[in-house]
Structures are given as C-alpha cells and as structure tokens.
Amino acid sequence: MEVVRHAVETLDMKTLVYLQPTSPLRTSDDIDAALFIHQESGMSVISVAKVKPWLFELDEGSMLHSIGKISDTRQQGSQVYAPNGAIYIASASRIASGGSWWDAARAYVMASSVSVDIDEPYELMFAELMLNKRIQGS
Template identity: 45%
Template sequence: MEKLGSVLAVIPARAGSKGLPGKNIVDFHGCPLIQWSISAALESGCCDTVLVTTDSQEIADIAVAAGAIAPWLRPKHLSDDRASTTAVVLHALEQTPADVVVVLQPTSPLRTAEDISACVSLYCKEGKPVVSVCPAKPWLFCKAVDGTLAPVVEFATQRQEAEYVSPNGAVYVFSAGFLRSGESWWSVGALPYLMPPERSVDIDTPYDLAVARAVFNAPEGSASAKQQRVMNESR
C-alpha cells in the first residue's frame, strides 16, 4: 500500500479556448463551470490543497471565491494551446510541492466527489497512476486520405472479445516522482477507474455544453441530480 503524503489537486484553466470561448467560466446551471470541479475536489475530503493554475486574473478570482487557491498567474510559455498539461502541472508542483497530484479538468462538471476519492483510494492501495475512463465502442478508426477512407487503428469487431474503455479526462492521480520521471501513464500500466457515460462528458464545444446541461437535468436519483444538490448546499 502506497503512503499518500500530501495531496495536491491541480485544476488547469487557461483563458484561451478555440472550441468554446471562455469555456472554463461559462455558466453551467448558475455557477462558473470551473466551480463544479473545485467544489467536487473540496467535497472529496482527500485533497490537502485545491489549486487552480491559470493565466487569467478573472479565473483566479472566481477560483478563490469558490474555495481554491490561485497564488500566481501562469507564465506566458505555459498559457497557449501548445503547452502540455504535464508541463503545466509540473510548474504547479514547483510552486506548491506535494507528494501526490490529482489532476482535474474544469471541463468535467459531472464528475463527483466520490469519483475523486475513489481514484485517490485506488492509488493509495496499488501505488500506480490512476486514470478515469468510460466505456468505449470497439469501432474501426479511419481518416480521410485523398477523398477516401483509410484505417488508422482497427479494433475487434465483436464486443465480447474485449472490454474497451477510453480516458474521459475527469480524474488523473499521479505521484510527484512519476510526473517528474517523464514517463507516460499508458506505458507503466496505469489503473483504470471506470465512470459511466453520464458522468464522463468533457466540455470542449457548444455541443458538449448542451449535452452536459441535458445530462445534468436528468431525473432525480441520477448522478447529475446529486451533483446539483451538493452544489446548492455549498452556495
């Protein structure tokens, strides 16, 4: 069993977005989008610090008001769409050292506090990187080449041959040492944490936002309804 040490939740939220301008603070059922991730991290009870790394003072102010810290603005070389999430998180670690890092995209508002705590518990038990995933269909992936389709990766055609999943971007848990090693989580046997599709919506476009809003309005008793109750209680 891995000894946890200090746990830092890092929420990367730069100002620029091509698919959905201002997406990290777009209104999502009465709150800025990023507030849902901050509230889930705080509610999980397993993060010693919830930190938002951003290049925007507006986002930083919203984050602090929601209960996170945002003690500095991200440098310019880590603020464009070419900067990797790993580089951004490593920069955060330099400013706010910790033993374990929980990376939470602000574009996954339907992820719950229980999802976060379960991922951290799995990491603590096994001592390996943990990545949240959702079920995926084993389709044939193609690209258009000179007006015709060409296969990129061909998966099994029979669903019963294997269980396929896809990272949903909601939760990543790594040790600080692993992040500094430069290794990729898919090369070291990361552990999957399975989430249902209704909690796996990743908002990057207006269409994604419409889908997330529709899921949020699902009938009472669903995960989205529970999220709404938690947020209402935190206001």
Template identity: 40%
Template sequence: MTELGERLIVIPARGGSKRLPRKNVLPLAGKPLICWTIEAALATGLAARIMVTSDDDEILSIARRYAHKGIISHKRPEELATDHASTADALQDALDAEQQAGHPAKTLILLQPTSPLRTAEDILAAVREYEENGSSDTVVSVSQVDHPTAWVGTIAENGQLQGLDLSGMRSQDYQTEYHLNGAVYVASVRTLRQRGNLFTDDLRASVMPRERSMDIDEAVDFRICESLLCRD
C-alpha cells in the first residue's frame, strides 16, 4: 500500500504570464483557473500530498482556501519565478521543502494549472500506467494530433512554404500520431534528481481525448475552455 508521503502532486503556478496576464487567477466558469486543477487533484482520492508552489501571494491565498482538505501552499524563492527559471527548478524546490518537512517523496505527479479540462480520471489513468509498468519510465499525457505532422512545414525568408508532404495522401492514410498535451506527468523523484528533468530514455503514454487536452496559453484558449465548461 502506498503511504501518503510517497507521492507528491505538484501544481506550479507563477504569477506572471506575458501572453495572458494573471491567467492562473482569472475566473474560468465561475472560479479561478487554478482551482480546476486543485479540485481535480483532490478528486483522485490518491494517497498523496498535494502542493501548490508559487511566487504569487494571490495564488497562494487561493490555494489556502483548500488547506482544510490538505492542500499545501508553498512560497517559492523569487529566483524561481523568472521567465528563465524552469519547471524542473520549481519541482526540485518543492521536493526540498517536503524533504525538510519530513516527507521524502518517491513519485512526483506534475499537474499544470493551464489544463483545466483534465479530470481526476485522466490523472489516475497516468498513475496506473506508471505503477503497473514498474514505476521506472516516466508517463506523459498525450492526445492525438489534429492533422498529420507531414502537413507541418516552415516558411523561408522569401515566403516559401517548405517541408510539407505534398503527395496527396489523405489524413487517414498516415500513422496515428500523438503530442504531449502538458496535462499530466508522472515520474520518479530519482529521475528528476539525477537528470535534472522528468524524462527517462523511454517514455510511456497516457492518452487523453482531444476535448480535454486544451492548454491555456492565450486569451482564445481561455474562451474555448470556458465555452466547453459552460456547455457541460
């Protein structure tokens, strides 16, 4: 049986955002964006500690509303809140804080707050994939691409579109492809500590439907997510 402190769910949320300012606290279908991820993490029922790590007092204040449910609010150092600081740096800091608090984690579950349509079942599916296959390979959530990557190219300085497959094949004639959707990552703490990132040489995939794979980066993404949530 997994002990409570062996799994750590981390929800990293910076206060700054260039493309969509203050996105993590913007009201989405009636509650701040970050609440959707906090509540999905709680709904899993996993034996896990759940931490929101942020540089921003408003975000941490929102997280503290869930303190009675076990949510941990961690104020990260200012140097880990810049555009140059990586998610891996924030995760290392979160693990250090847990270690100092007497809760050395073995498994790390990363949930980006910009994936509000991700459900508790999506998280559980990724954790099952990780644990049922030996907890050695990192599991990443993926979704099927809208169009074959053979139809993706670059534009040269002279305006020419380059690198496309112009054979005329139909989309269904290509092999099914998937891309990282950024919603769920499950990895061993050892991997992060040794490699400085979450990725093992061999990754395992946990497939999510496209309709739950929205990643909010710009205002248009936010509006699409809100329309989907309000529709439901």
C-alpha cells in the first residue's frame, strides 16, 4: 500500500484503479462494470469470485479442523467469496488519507473461470490456455 499511496500523493487523480498483472483474464467489460459500481456507490470495489466453502486447518498431527462456520454455509443457502486479485478501485482521497481497498468495499463478482491470480506455474499454464481459447473464439 505504500507504493500505491505514494502514487496517489504524487499524481493528480480522483479514482485509483489497480490492476495486478498477475490477473490477465479480466476484460475491459469487467473493469468498466467495476468502475460503474464505484461511481454509483462512491465506495471501494474489489473483484471477487465464488469459492468452495470447505476450508480447514491442519494441526501438527495432520488432523482437519473446520475454520469457523464457513463449512455450514451451504446449508444456510449463502455463498462464500474471496478476492481474486483482478480489480481494486478506490477513491484517491481514501487511499491518501490512510484508508485501504477494504474500507467499506463493494464486490464485483467475476466468474471463477476468469479469476486466475498467477502465483504458481500451473496457474500460468491455465491462464495461457484460457487466453488462447478466448483468442480462438471458443
């Protein structure tokens, strides 16, 4: 956030749109839709994708332990989401004043198939496959 805050303080801007290069599957339509949410609400926007609600921690003996009540969300009819790293939008004044993306943020939901955040070699291979399919129009 220090680098982002420095950019906001150095450049003249009203809105900051942060697009990580490790999330290449977002489209201009995704960015436009997220910007629309920001402009309409005045709130920060973070892109997210649905995740499977079965999350566990492992103890030293490799025993599974459910994290909170997240494993019960399917029975409650709710869905769990996680940031996908593709789009972060905030007002420059919020960031300059020490705020973060997460302060009163709205979600922009993206499909899981385009929510690749490349941190591992297999994610790069998947992103290349999806980009090639997009280019070929299939």
